Amino acid sequence: MSILIKGGYIVDPENKLEGVYDILIDDGEIKKIEKDIDSEKCELIDGKGKYIFPGLVDMHCHLREPGREDEETLLSGSLSGIKGGFTTLCCMPNTKPPIDNQGIVEYIYNENKKIGLMDIFPVGAITKNLEGKELTEIGELKKAGVVAISDDGNCVMDSEVMRRAMEYSKMFDLLVISHCEDKNLSRGGLMNEGYLSSLLGLKGIPRQAEIVMVARDIELAKLTEAKLHIAHVSTKETVELIRQAKKRGIKVTAETCPHYFSLTEERILGYNTNCKVNPPLRTPEDIEAIKEGLRDGTIDVIATDHAPHADFEKDVEFEQASFGMIGLETALGIALKELIKTKIISLSQLVEKMSLNPAKILGLDKGSINIGKPADLIIVDLDKSWEVKREKIVSKSKNTPFLNWTLPGVIEYVFAKGKLVLNKN
Amino acid sequence: MLNWKHKDLLGLEELSKEEIELILETADSFKEISLRPIKKVPTLRGKTVVLFFFEPSTRTRTSFELAAKRLSADTVSISATTSSIVKGETLKDTAKNIEAMKVDIIVMRHSSSGAPHLLAKAVEASVINAGDGCHEHPTQALLDMFTIKEKKGRISGLKVSIIGDIAHSRVARSNIWGLTKLGAEVTVCGPPTLIPQGIEKFPVKVTYDVEEAIRDADVLNILRIQLERQKSNLFPSLREYALNFGIDAEKLKFAKPEVLIMHPGPINRGVEISPEVADGPYSVILEQVTNGLAVRMAVLYLVSQGGK
Numbered sequence: 001m002s003i004l005i006k007g008g009y010i011v012d013p014e015n016k017l018e019g020v021y022d023i024l025i026d027d028g029e030i031k032k033i034e035k036d037i038d039s040e041k042c043e044l045i046d047g048k049g050k051y052i053f054p055g056l057v058d059m060h061c062h063l064r065e066p067g068r069e070d071e072e073t074l075l076s077g078s079l080s081g082i083k084g085g086f087t088t089l090c091c092m093p094n095t096k097p098p099i100d101n102q103g104i105v106e107y108i109y110n111e112n113k114k115i116g117l118m119d120i121f122p123v124g125a126i127t128k129n130l131e132g133k134e135l136t137e138i139g140e141l142k143k144a145g146v147v148a149i150s151d152d153g154n155c156v157m158d159s160e161v162m163r164r165a166m167e168y169s170k171m172f173d174l175l176v177i178s179h180c181e182d183k184n185l186s187r188g189g190l191m192n193e194g195y196l197s198s199l200l201g202l203k204g205i206p207r208q209a210e211i212v213m214v215a216r217d218i219e220l221a222k223l224t225e226a227k228l229h230i231a232h233v234s235t236k237e238t239v240e241l242i243r244q245a246k247k248r249g250i251k252v253t254a255e256t257c258p259h260y261f262s263l264t265e266e267r268i269l270g271y272n273t274n275c276k277v278n279p280p281l282r283t284p285e286d287i288e289a290i291k292e293g294l295r296d297g298t299i300d301v302i303a304t305d306h307a308p309h310a311d312f313e314k315d316v317e318f319e320q321a322s323f324g325m326i327g328l329e330t331a332l333g334i335a336l337k338e339l340i341k342t343k344i345i346s347l348s349q350l351v352e353k354m355s356l357n358p359a360k361i362l363g364l365d366k367g368s369i370n371i372g373k374p375a376d377l378i379i380v381d382l383d384k385s386w387e388v389k390r391e392k393i394v395s396k397s398k399n400t401p402f403l404n405w406t407l408p409g410v411i412e413y414v415f416a417k418g419k420l421v422l423n424k425n
Numbered sequence: 426m427l428n429w430k431h432k433d434l435l436g437l438e439e440l441s442k443e444e445i446e447l448i449l450e451t452a453d454s455f456k457e458i459s460l461r462p463i464k465k466v467p468t469l470r471g472k473t474v475v476l477f478f479f480e481p482s483t484r485t486r487t488s489f490e491l492a493a494k495r496l497s498a499d500t501v502s503i504s505a506t507t508s509s510i511v512k513g514e515t516l517k518d519t520a521k522n523i524e525a526m527k528v529d530i531i532v533m534r535h536s537s538s539g540a541p542h543l544l545a546k547a548v549e550a551s552v553i554n555a556g557d558g559c560h561e562h563p564t565q566a567l568l569d570m571f572t573i574k575e576k577k578g579r580i581s582g583l584k585v586s587i588i589g590d591i592a593h594s595r596v597a598r599s600n601i602w603g604l605t606k607l608g609a610e611v612t613v614c615g616p617p618t619l620i621p622q623g624i625e626k627f628p629v630k631v632t633y634d635v636e637e638a639i640r641d642a643d644v645l646n647i648l649r650i651q652l653e654r655q656k657s658n659l660f661p662s663l664r665e666y667a668l669n670f671g672i673d674a675e676k677l678k679f680a681k682p683e684v685l686i687m688h689p690g691p692i693n694r695g696v697e698i699s700p701e702v703a704d705g706p707y708s709v710i711l712e713q714v715t716n717g718l719a720v721r722m723a724v725l726y727l728v729s730q731g732g733k
Contacts (some may be wrong), residue, residue: 195623199438201538201560201595204622271539316515317537319558 002026003420004039005413008047008379012054013348014356014368023052025375028418033371045413047379053351054367055087055118055376055416059148059358060177060231060255060303061328063089063120066107067096071397072308074108077328078117080306080395084329085378087118087416088359088366092152093125100125100136105144118416121147121364123177126165130154135165142172147362148229150177153278153323155213157183162217166226175362177229180213180238181205181279190319192265192280200268202318205280207235214238218245221252229361230254232305234279236289243298253361254293255301258327258334259401261290267401273314273321274401277307291344300357302350304331308397326395330388332380333407340382341408374418384410429727433545433552436561437602445567445603451723452571452716458495459718468726469498472529477520477544478555479505479535484690484714485555485565489532492721498530516540517547524548530728533557538595551728559593564724565689566599568717570607572709573644575716576685581608586638588614588670589648589697590659592621596648596689601629614638615670618659635670636679644685647672650697663696673699677707685709 005023010033012018022037023030063077072080074091081089091108093099099108099122112120124146128134132154141149149169155178156162166176186209191197193204214230218241221228233239233256242254259277264284267275275281293299307324314321335354339345345353359367369377385408390398414422427447437445458466474493478486486502493500503523516535523531530551533541538558545552556562574580585604591597591613604611605628612630613620614637624631632638639645650666660666677684686698686708694700703710 193622195626198592198621198623198627199598201558201598203559206622271542312515315517315543317535317540317543319537319539 002042003045004037004042005045005047005052005379006039008050008052010052010369011347011351012369013352015370017369018348023369025415028374030369030371030373030375033369045379049381049383050412051347051380051382052369053085053378053380054355054369055378055414056085056332056354057088057358057364057366058086058304058306058328058331059090059301059362061089061091061306062094062308062324063091064095064308065111066104071310072395074112074120075115076394076396078115078120080326080328082117082414082416082422083394083411085332085380085411085414086328087376087378087414088121088364089118090121090123090147090362092123092150094130094152098125098130099123099146100128100130102137102140102144105141105146109145117421121145121362123147123152124149126151126156126176127161132156132158132161135161135168138165138169138174139172142174147364148175148177150179150231152179152231155179155181155183159216159220163220163224166220166224166228170224170226173227173363175227175229177231178213178217179231180210180217182209182212185209185212189280190276191268192282194265194283196265196268200271207237207282210235210279211237211241214241218242218250218252221245222248222250225251228252232257232260232279232303233290233293233299234260234282234286236286239289239293239298243293243296246298253300254298255303256290256294256299257303257305258331258338259325261287261294262334262338263401271318272401273316273318274325274399276318276321276323277325278323291339294339294353295345300353300361302331302335302353303358304328308395309399310397314399324399326393326397326400329394330400330402330407332411333386333409334402336382336409337407375415376417377415378411379413381410381412382408386410429731431731432728433541434563434724434728435541435545435552435554437563437566437599437606438561440606442606445570445606448567448720448723448727449571449574451727452567452719455722455726456716456719458722459715464495465497466495467497469493469496469729472498472729473527474498474500474530474532474725475523475528476500476502477523477531477533478503479540480556482534482555484717485534488714488717489555489721492718493725495718496722496725498725516543520544520548524550530725551731553724553728556595558595560595561599562595563599564717564721565596566603567724568713568720569600569646569687569689570603571716571720572687572713573685576709577643580604583609583643584612584641585609585644585646586612586614586642587646587648588635588638588672590619590650590654591615591624591648592619593651593654594648600646601627605629612638612642616660619654635676639676639679641681642684643681644687645672645680646687647698649689649691650693667696671695671697671699672702674701674705677702687713690714
């Protein structure tokens with residue numbers, strides 16, 4: 001069966017293609033990208049006035065399987081991702097049990113094969129049981145298919161262990177993703193430290209907990225020449241450290257998340273547990289610096305850090321509430337609202353940060369629209385907007401601070417791995 | 426006269442000067458009841474007050490219980506160890522169950538900041554915050570202000586120094602909001618490790634010098650030092666704390682002649698306050714406790730009228 005997408009505006013930075021083209025898809029494979037393709041015998045999708053991006057790639061999400069299938073599964077995560085325009089997900093290793101051995105990696109690949117909606121690539125643990133002590137069998141993890149290693153929420157506190165992990169992973173050309181948090185400085189902390197944490201009587205997490213670890217990991221990347229990726233940048237000082245590191249030629253890349261350029265710590269007033277996230281929401285100056293970092297290329301990637309939690313883990317005392325928020329379904333909308341409508345970055349830059357760059361950093365053959373490849377793209381109407389409603393959330397968990405926000409950009413069609421997996425009709 | 430409009434009393438930060446004055450005036454009219462031979466009025470007859478305490482408390486809980494009983498309310502006391510919280514039930518579920526028994530007022534003490542706010546949103550009953558984490562302890566600050574007003578005749582223009590662990594103190598926060606709204610000048614004093622971040626945005630002066638805090642002050646409110654703070658290296662030892670910040674007769678030489686010595690209790694004799702100061706002529710520590718009853722009667726009465 002042939003599908004012709006007629007007259008859509010393609011944004012494909014990898015192929016430096018930006019403009020109105022038709023796309024012919026035959027049997028899931030892209031056959032032609034040209035102006036005015038003959039539409040006979042084709043199923044037609046009217047792309048007029050719509051934008052076509054390569055499928056989005058999320059290099060940082062939590063899918064909770066195995067272990068907390070009540071919060072999310074590979075299936076529900078896939079569906080949530082598709083709703084948000086993602087066609088590739090990388091799931092973090094803090095599952096139960098954690099992704100610290102070949103068996104769990106294979107489990108995820110096998111389960112996802114049965115679902116078959118999109119590619120889900122596991123990120124393996126740096127240390128056994130995410131304890132920061134002994135390295136996992138990194139070579140075997142790589143062979144089993146992990147695309148990066150990270151202890152995610154558990155920053156590797158022992159600098160020697162981190163050094164060896166980076167040094168060792170170099171021979172596999174494996175990316176090390178660091179959640180930068182000095183756990184001694186942040187111990188017991190619940191939100192950004194400052195006036196508001198003092199006002200609310202909540203223990204603060206000083207911004208230095210992130211900054212000192214980013215500085216450490218940059219120096220370890222210099223020492224080991226490993227590929228380092230800084231997860232969820234939240235402070236202006238971190239942006240500057242990464243900017244300088246890149247100038248020094250150190251192999252470092254970085255991501256931020258939609259909530260770090262759209263929400264400040266003030267959202268916590270009233271003890272709003274949906275805004276409890278780690279690293280914590282910061283200040284307006286941090287948001288400005290992060291936007292500038294996105295604009296000038298210091299921050300390469302927008303990832304979601306999609307962290308589903310059951311209601312009973314959020315609808316509790318602030319201190320007891322879990323850290324994290326879901327983000328797959330709102331990421332593109334928040335980015336369009338905060339970065340495109342405000343003209344901070346171009347659409348091409350947005351596609352780089354949400355699709356091409358994460359693919360490149362992880363070495364995935366994704367993030368562009370190529371003839372001869374399976375169709376992996378999304379069609380978005382940027383003139384339409386939608387409202388975030390609890391009952392419309394596809395994720396199993398509903399912990400989002402963006403409820404009732406109106407976001408630009410309605411995703412009308414999603415092609416993943418050659419299949420049409422979302423159709424507005 | 427101003428009417429009370431709120432369903433709950435969660436903190437003093439969100440109250441206006443007039444609302445705080447209303448509570449103090451109401452407390453003034455209730456104080457006399459506790460001096461009668463028959464210490465009971467029918468004001469809250471038929472109402473049920475639940476005392477929901479997740480932290481050990483003798484003074485505050487007894488004070489609320491007596492206040493409710495003197496207003497003829499029925500009281501039930503639940504503490505964390507006897508409630509189903511230990512069985513894994515969430516706070517909200519427990520609260521909903523209590524509410525299903527048709528109670529009118531829930532007085533809550535909890536170690537987590539914001540817990541009463543969660544409760545207040547979940548239930549229709551009025552919620553009174555009897556201390557939440559490091560956030561607020563409104564009735565303590567109200568009884569402190571009531572005592573100051575009774576002794577000094579006013580609050581506006583007075584200089585009040587709060588000495589001790591400001592960072593972790595709900596008493597300090599509620600006092601800062603209440604006192605400054607009523608026109609007092611507040612100074613906080615303690616080692617820098619016990620002064621909260623962002624203090625410059627609070628309407629207070631800060632000093633690490635206890636002499637400076639004592640000099641010129643009309644009132645010294647001395648906070649309890651928790652032993653566990655030393656274990657997190659917030660100060661080297663209780664001994665060193667007592668040497669630098671413990672208020673004793675020697676340090677009181679810098680004080681104004683009619684200075685009021687206050688302490689929210691329970692006191693650590695010889696740590697933050699020496700026995701001769703705690704029991705001395707300027708101490709109003711026990712009068713604070715007496716006034717606590719009147720203030721809590723006033724708060725129980727007002728919230729039972731509010732939000733209707």
